[in-house]
Amino acid sequence: MLVAMILIRPGEPGYDEARRVWNGMVDRRPRLIARCATDADVAAAVRLARERDLELGVRCGGHNAVGFAVPEDGLMIDLRGMDGVSVDREWSTARVGGGALLGALDAATQPYGLATTAGNVSHTGVGGLTLGGGMGWLARAHGLACDNVLSYRVVTADGTVVTASRDEHPDLFWGLRGGGGNFGVVTEFEFRLHPVGTRALSAEYTFDPSADVLRAWRDISRSAPRQATFDASFRDGDTLVVGFVWVGDPDAGRALTSELNALGTPRSAVVRELSYLDLQTRDDTVQKHAIRRYSAGHYLPELTDAAIDAFLTVEDGFVPNQGLQAYGGAIADVPDDDAAFGFRGTEFEYGAGMSWTDPAEDPDRIADARRTAAHLAPHAAGVYVNMLADEGAAGVRRAYPPAKLARLTALKDVYDPDNVFHLNQNIRPTSRPDYANSTPASSTGP
Template sequence: MTENTAIQEFSTHLRGKLIQLGDPEYDEARKVYNGMIDKRPQFIVRCVDVADVMQAVNFARDQKLLLAVRGGGHSVPGMGTSEGGLVIDLSLMNGIRVDPDEKTVRVEGGCTWGAVDHATHAFGMATTGGVIASTGVGGLTLGGGSGYLTRKHGLSIDNLLEADMVLADGSYVTVNEKSHEDLFWAVRGGGGNFGVVTSFLFKLHPVSIDYAGPMLWSLDQIKPVMQWYREFALAAPEDLYGFFAFLQVPPGAPFPEEYHNQKMGGVLWCYLGDPDKADKVFDPIRNLTPKPAIDLVGPIPHPALQSMFDPLYPPGEQWYIKADFINEIPDEAIDLHIKYARELPTPTSGMHLYPIDGAAHKVKKDATAWSFREANWSQVIIGVDPDPANKEKITDWVRAYHEAIHPYSAGGAYINFLMDEGDERIRATYRENYDRLAEIKQKYDPTNLFRINQNIKPVAMA
């Protein structure tokens, strides 16, 4: 069979669309969230159902094509595309079904968290799903998934009940605690190494109106606040979540005009407890010395909180990030954080410390692929700018910041916050779980077809 014949036959077996290099819609179809990523796959398959995914996996394997899988396309290192290969684009597979009696939601692999939040909010429920609504469900979940609900309800993987998958041999399986238990263990934190997840089943929790929002302080006052935060955040009830951030205040509502474009530090809070007790919970925070310069905490629908950052981070901007897990925040680290906060290179660059304690700590480190169950925060340093001319500016700042602060880390990092940093960094993240992951990879993907990810190599290739 000639190459053209194989492509034609492949196309006729798809319900979705096969987009090739040179097609009119190709340049738009190949775009991913990070504008710094500029790859040109040979084929993009916009799948509409599981059968399309099976066809695409078989074609890529048989034609020895470099295979990438794109859900929301948010992967900062560009794991949702490939140079000269084939991209399985799941964006048209975006069905969602809420079961209010069972308190679950079935989510197809191309969904974003904004779509899920919209669907579940109608029933007064939610599950853990990041902090940017345009993030894809698939990538975030397979890497672990932290967000506003983590301290109360655990990581996304702690709420995952089962997943439907297409494997490297083109077969279709459902994985859960009773079926393909080894694979179910691996996909909870092991990334996209083991197949294409076409749907997820999550448990839901009563979440509707949060008491949430940012409190910000000037950098001149932030050191005692950060010293207070490092103790308070870990001792707070699980109903209260707050991630620490350094940022430049956006020049618009609802931020007071006198603080527009100022570099500040603070906490973005989310309280999930009794609304009648919210003011009492926040009284000691509001009466800190120094008091917050900006206090925008109040009742807000959960989907509105989830999408709060979306306008600041539209698709196509330049991104570069570095990350670490954090156990403690000593004074020396605080001084370094403040130093680099003063040097924020662009308006949307910053640093976030996401809590991953509380309910996430109650799961044993070998119960899922996520190894760092004892870590208290997932830290990420982000360089962002719309102008490609600032690529080096944001990259240099992120690297310098990370090099300075990394000695105070726990080692390893949230897999979704890693760039292309090599095998040792991946091993440091999975630690003692890595060898088990490599054995499962050998069983289900011995030729490493699914390698456009933070790759766990099969045992035979290690």
């Protein structure tokens, strides 16, 4: 196979742009950056890293909070040249390159009124989101992103290119659906698409902090149609925002607003129709690049009254923004043993996040997020693997129940026994149980 990858070294044009990722805390310097355009390029880059004993990182959208894509003095595979999206309207499927962003997927499918679950921020990479599971506004109606993958094309640790589906390498197909980047570099995804139309409805009601309001909002969410995803946030310790997002005919979603109107007298109420594409990009500015970030989270099997009280707890000092997003629906329909993704019985996902610009604040802001998330820990069971930061092996044990972690470890033994792909939320093979660290070595960044 013809290899045409471009190797970029420190100081060369494009080097600094390629190594910059979403989290401004990450400032590492790979020895080599391999810009890849084909499967053969990726396979050659994997072999090169192994021959030179270089740590290997894989860049798609660069949204991982720890910056696993950027290995200090290692080799970074840059997949952004493999960003094509092709739609088969007749079969309602899309083939998506491993370096594509969610916005490209949405832009290609929406002219036909089609979409698949694709996160909430358009500049997120399809690869990282999907390999960790892939939550989004369509998940309650149509399943997680990983539930909609029909096949993966993968470059494995020995440079072999394989296809994983229910019929080919079904064990690998199982592991890629939630097991992260532990088993290879995915160069193409084939997705199932759904006829969702092009319109959406967003409802946001702002209140003073109130456990009664949040409990009533929770109760409404429990009986809401699957097209609705209820979400809430607690901002700056003094502002509670509750509401939902509805994908589809906005008039059909407006029935839920009458129930929210009964919650009390809000500071403000904003109910607006928007296109699905606008919905998918509305948080892009808030989640822009180059800001320093840290977050911590949990899965809540039930949003109990006690959990709500913990959510609204405020301590002195900086207060992270906290959020809740409803699960259930099609997410819970999938049998638990069907994929590596776990905790499908989750009622809400919880997150606490901080963003700032001054590097001197790093230790305090990280501590703030951890401390705030700890309030919900007694009510939690598990965590979304894409929410994990620098928790290491302890975080991985939270993300996967013991039986799934054992199965993932056995899969790792088959496809990556030397742990070549360890810059991730690492599933350690039995041959390397004491691997030193899954975080890229660096004095800068999380």
